[in-house]
Amino acid sequence: xxxxxxxxxxxxxxxxxxxxxxxxxxxxxxxxxxxxxxxxxxxxxxxxxxxxxxxxxxxxxxxxxxxxxxxxxxxxxxxxxxxxxxxxxxxxxxxxxxxxxxxxxxxxxxxxxxxxxxxxxxxxxxxxxxxxxxxxxxxxxxxxxxxxxxxxxxxxxxxxxxxxxxxxxxxxxxxxxxxxxxxxxxxxxxxxxxxxxxxxxxxxxxxxxxxxxxxxxxxxxxxxxxxxxxxxxxxxxxxxxxxxxxxxxxxxxxxxxxxxxxxxxxxxxxxxxxxxxxxxxxxxxxxxxxxxxxxxxxxxxxxxxxxxxxxxxxxxxxxxxxxxxxxxxxxxxxxxxxxxxxxxxxxxxxxxxxxxxxxxxxxxxxxxxxxxxxxxxxxxxxxxxxxx
Amino acid sequence: xxxxxxxxxxxxxxxxxxxxxxxxxxxxxxxxxxxxxxxxxxxxxxxxxxxxxxxxxxxxxxxxxxxxxxxxxxxxxxxxxxxxxxxxxxxxxxxxxxxxxxxxxxxxxxxxxxxxxxxxxxxxxxxxxxxxxxxxxxxxxxxxxxxxxxxxxxxxxxxxxxxxxxxxxxxxxxxxxxxxxxxxxxxxxxxxxxxxxxxxxxxxxxxxxxxxxxxxxxxxxxxxxxxxxxxxxxxxxxxxxxxxxxx
Numbered sequence: 001x002x003x004x005x006x007x008x009x010x011x012x013x014x015x016x017x018x019x020x021x022x023x024x025x026x027x028x029x030x031x032x033x034x035x036x037x038x039x040x041x042x043x044x045x046x047x048x049x050x051x052x053x054x055x056x057x058x059x060x061x062x063x064x065x066x067x068x069x070x071x072x073x074x075x076x077x078x079x080x081x082x083x084x085x086x087x088x089x090x091x092x093x094x095x096x097x098x099x100x101x102x103x104x105x106x107x108x109x110x111x112x113x114x115x116x117x118x119x120x121x122x123x124x125x126x127x128x129x130x131x132x133x134x135x136x137x138x139x140x141x142x143x144x145x146x147x148x149x150x151x152x153x154x155x156x157x158x159x160x161x162x163x164x165x166x167x168x169x170x171x172x173x174x175x176x177x178x179x180x181x182x183x184x185x186x187x188x189x190x191x192x193x194x195x196x197x198x199x200x201x202x203x204x205x206x207x208x209x210x211x212x213x214x215x216x217x218x219x220x221x222x223x224x225x226x227x228x229x230x231x232x233x234x235x236x237x238x239x240x241x242x243x244x245x246x247x248x249x250x251x252x253x254x255x256x257x258x259x260x261x262x263x264x265x266x267x268x269x270x271x272x273x274x275x276x277x278x279x280x281x282x283x284x285x286x287x288x289x290x291x292x293x294x295x296x297x298x299x300x301x302x303x304x305x306x307x308x309x310x311x312x313x314x315x316x317x318x319x320x321x322x323x324x325x326x327x328x329x330x331x332x333x334x335x336x337x338x339x340x341x342x343x344x345x346x347x348x349x350x351x352x353x354x355x356x357x358x359x360x361x362x363x364x365x366x367x368x369x370x371x372x373x374x375x376x377x378x379x380x381x382x383x384x385x386x387x388x
Numbered sequence: 389x390x391x392x393x394x395x396x397x398x399x400x401x402x403x404x405x406x407x408x409x410x411x412x413x414x415x416x417x418x419x420x421x422x423x424x425x426x427x428x429x430x431x432x433x434x435x436x437x438x439x440x441x442x443x444x445x446x447x448x449x450x451x452x453x454x455x456x457x458x459x460x461x462x463x464x465x466x467x468x469x470x471x472x473x474x475x476x477x478x479x480x481x482x483x484x485x486x487x488x489x490x491x492x493x494x495x496x497x498x499x500x501x502x503x504x505x506x507x508x509x510x511x512x513x514x515x516x517x518x519x520x521x522x523x524x525x526x527x528x529x530x531x532x533x534x535x536x537x538x539x540x541x542x543x544x545x546x547x548x549x550x551x552x553x554x555x556x557x558x559x560x561x562x563x564x565x566x567x568x569x570x571x572x573x574x575x576x577x578x579x580x581x582x583x584x585x586x587x588x589x590x591x592x593x594x595x596x597x598x599x600x601x602x603x604x605x606x607x608x609x610x611x612x613x614x615x616x617x618x619x620x621x622x623x624x625x626x627x628x629x630x631x632x633x634x635x
Contacts, residue, residue, distance in 0.1 A: 006507055017495035299491040302452060303556065304480020304508030306473060383452045386487060 007309065011316035015324070021289065022321055028281020029325025029362045030332065035274030037333020037350075037358050038340075039267040044349040045341040059249050060085075061127070061189055062218045062229045066236055066244040070214035072121050072201065078216060078235045079123070083224030088124020089201060090190065090215045093117035093208045101197060103160050105170045105177035113159050116196035117173065119204030119212075125151075127217040128189040135165030135182030143200040150178040150203065153194035154185045173197060174207050189217060225249050275365060278325065282369035286318050290377045294384075301382035314374035315367055322366020326359035333358070400482075400559055400591050401426040401449060406458035407614075408444050418444040421458070422616040424609060426560065428589040433602045435595075435620055436611035443564055445611060446595050450562045451479040463559060480508045484553030486582070488565035490545040492537040498524060498548045499533040505552040523555035524548070527581050543574035550581055557587075563594040567601065575601065 015022045064078075072089055079087040093099075098114035100107070120128070122139045130137070138149045150171065152162060162169050168179045178199065187194055199207070216236060220228045229248030233241040290297070297310055305313075334355060341348040408419035418441045426432055426449075436442040447453035448460065451467065454475075460467045462482060470478065484505075492501045502520035511519070524533050527547040537545050546566065553561055563582065567575035579601055582592060596602050599620070608620045 003510065006510075010507070013500075014495065295489070295491055296493055300504070301476070302450070302479070302485050303505040303552075304476055306476050306508075309508070381452075383447050386452070386491070 003309070004312075007312050007316055010313055011320050014313075014317050015320045021285075022324065025282055025285040025289070025318075025321045026325035026328065028278040028285075029322050029365055030278075030329040031281075032271075032274035032276075032278030032365065033326045033329025033358050033362050034332040034336065035329075036271040036361065037330050037355065038336045039270045040354055041333060041337025041348065041350045042340060043264060043267050044351060045337060045344075045346045048347055048349045060220045060222055060225055061249060062220060062225050062232060063247045064216040064218070064232050064236055064244050065247070066214050066216065066233075068211050068213055070216065070236060070244075072123075074236045075121065075123070075216055078218060078228075078232055081228060081231060081235060083220050083228055085219045085221060086123055086127045087216055087218040088127045089119075089121040090124050090128070090217055091119050091204070091212045093119055093199070093204050093212060095212060096192075098196075099174045099207070101156070101160065101174075102172040103162065103169065105172060107172045107175050115156050115159070115173075116192070117204065117207060118190070118193045118196055118198050119201050120193075120198050121201055124217055125198075127219045128187050128193070130184045130190075130193075131186045132182050133185035134163075135180070138181055138200055143202045146202050147200075148176065148178050148203055148206075149181045149200065151182045151184050151198040152180055153196055153198065154183060155195040156197055157183045171197070173199075176203075176207055178203065275361070278322075278362075278365050279369045282318055282322060282325075282366055283372060286314065286370050286373040287376070290314065290373045293377075294380060295386060297377050297380050298382045298384070298386040301380070302386065307378040310380075311374040311378040314377050315370045318366040318370020318373070319363050320366070322362040322364070322369070323359055324362075325366070326362020329362065330355060330358040398428040398589075399425045400428055400463055402459075402461040403449075404459040406448065406455045406460050408441075408448055408453065409456045417614050419448060419455070419616070420614040422448075423458075424616060424618065426591050426593060428559070428591060431583065431592045431594070431606050433594050433596060433605035433608045434611060435597065435599065435602045435608060438597070440611045441614040441616075442595050442611040444614070445616065446562055446564050446593065449560070449593060450483045450485060451475050480556075482559045484556045484558030484561045486546070486550050486553050486561065486563040486566045488568040490537070490542075490549040492545055492548055494537050497534050497536055498529060498540065498551075501537070501548055502552045502555050505556050509556075519555045519557075520551070523551035526554055527551045541574075543570055543577060546570060546574075546578050547581055550578065558590065560591045560593060563592065565595055565597065567596070567598065579604070 068091075070089065075087050075089050078084060094117070096116045098116050100112060101115045102108065102112040122137060122143065125137050133154060138147070138151065142149050150173070152160065152171075157163065160171065162180065162183070165180050165182050168181060171178050171180055184194060184198065216232075218228055218232065225248050229246040232246050233244035236244045300310060334350065337350060338348045402425040403422045406419065406422040407417065410416040410418055422445060434442045434445060444453065448455050451462070454467065462478060465478065467475065493504065496504065499517070499520050502523055503516050506516045506519060521530070521533065524530055527550050529544060529547055529551065532540055532544060537548070540548070546569075550566070561582070566582065567578050570578060575598070582594070594601070594605065602608055602620060609616055609618060610620055
């Protein structure tokens with residue numbers, strides 16, 4: 001035990017007293033462990049960022065596409081399914097073809113422009129995550145009572161020079177006068193609707209008839225989107241469910257696993273390459289160091305150091321250098337992860353067990369890389385070494 | 389120079405027909421049929437031209453190299469029957485070395501260099517330090533004990549190397565051209581250090597090509613083409629022998 005303590009003290013002295021050699025030798029491990037820690041940190045941070053990007057709205061929204069015969073009664077059946085929070089009917093009037101829109105009840109108003117028209121049932125408005133900047137949404141009653149109302153997207157309002165729905169300004173769409181009840185500022189889904197006019201189904205029928213294919217937007221509880229995507233077509237069109245197609249969000253679990261798998265592969269490749277570089281650097285520099293220290297090794301042998309003690313000293317020095325490299329590499333890796341994650345607006349996430357273990361990885365690299373030079377050093381005869 | 393020996397001395401090293409042949413084509417017989425002994429407290433000089441085999445003889449004596457023939461006993465133990473580990477232990481316990489180069493480690497102070505020679509002894513740190521300080525005092529370098537080799541002169545470095553050997557308290561002190569790299573004045577000082585600090589029961593063997601130094605030694609062996617003979621022989625009247633600079 002005292003022998004090991006003495007050898008440790010000698011190894012520490014050698015490492016501390018020759019800082020240039022130590023740092024050169026540690027450089028490879030710094031790179032290796034730094035790469036290992038950074039890639040791991042980035043994997044964790046990126047995975048976390050990927051998870052965040054799967055926001056609740058996207059992960060819980062299912063879009064169905066079906067024929068023009070789909071009605072609000074069909075949507076009501078869908079809305080009764082367990083797991084559906086809300087559902088609404090949406091379609092692009094004249095397939096999003098722009099129609100002339102003028103300010104005022106007359107088609108020859110002061111400001112005229114071409115805008116797309118989107119039909120939406122009142123229940124579709126919350127389903128697309130619409131947010132008002134002015135006024136109110138139209139409700140089911142507006143459709144039932146054939147009220148000629150409309151919502152303007154913020155882009156369309158800006159084009160028409162309408163900044164507020166206060167006083168219910170009138171617009172003329174394709175020759176039909178409509179009252180603007182609100183202005184929609186944002187929509188997480190259907191963002192193109194912000195560039196045009198949003199009307200209830202009845203108004204859409206008046207403008208273009210009921211010939212455009214329908215879409216149904218359904219909001220589900222978290223985790224139900226896949227199931228609703230499978231059950232929805234039969235609810236919307238029980239007789240010809242094949243006419244209805246469902247577009248479900250990617251399964252977050254699968255997607256996350258795929259991203260993590262890709263990043264893990266990258267991690268493993270980079271880490272192994274880094275560790276390989278570290279291993280070779282320590283081995284090469286230790287071999288060079290042993291060659292330079294032949295006379296020292298010869299002297300140690302002459303004064304009574306056994307072969308094992310020489311080997312142990314070389315391995316302990318390499319392990320010490322590996323540990324130093326591991327600590328420096330881990331520190332650099334943590335800082336690099338924090339910097340890169342911060343730059344990408346990710347939350348830096350690191351596996352603490354791995355961070356704590358990284359310096360010992362450096363020790364392992366040092367011990368492995370130092371073993372061959374140590375064996376070579378131990379085989380040097382004192383006579384040959386002292387002649388060098 | 390007298391080759392007479394004191395018969396009462398305890399024999400520390402005994403060589404009987406010892407030879408060392410290096411394999412090759414043809415093989416090199418660096419040492420042939422050496423038969424002599426070294427007693428406790430003796431001071432012995434070994435002289436010879438370059439390549440004559442005197443350093444081989446010193447290496448064999450100090451267990452840095454092994455004989456290929458004959459019988460060599462150290463303190464009564466037959467060297468040929470010892471394992472590598474036992475030879476290393478015997479070398480650590482019984483021999484102190486002073487080489488032509490001081491072989492001090494540049495990153496260690498004078499005291500730490502002296503302590504290096506004691507590490508295989510498994511001494512307590514305090515005892516190791518005391519013995520190193522004492523050995524440095526013996527060679528007059530107490531005031532330099534914290535100096536690095538690069539901060540000392542060549543003579544001082546060689547005296548640190550002597551202190552390293554003395555601190556080991558060896559039975560035999562083996563010196564291979566200990567003054568080979570030093571000027572005349574420093575050589576005398578180093579030689580004085582060696583002989584002045586010789587404990588009564590410690591044998592000192594000095595390999596030298598400097599006949600001025602050799603003539604001051606009480607017993608001489610001369611080596612010629614690997615053959616060892618008592619006395620300075622043909623080298624007696626020479627000032628220095630050619631090519632003795634390298635061990």
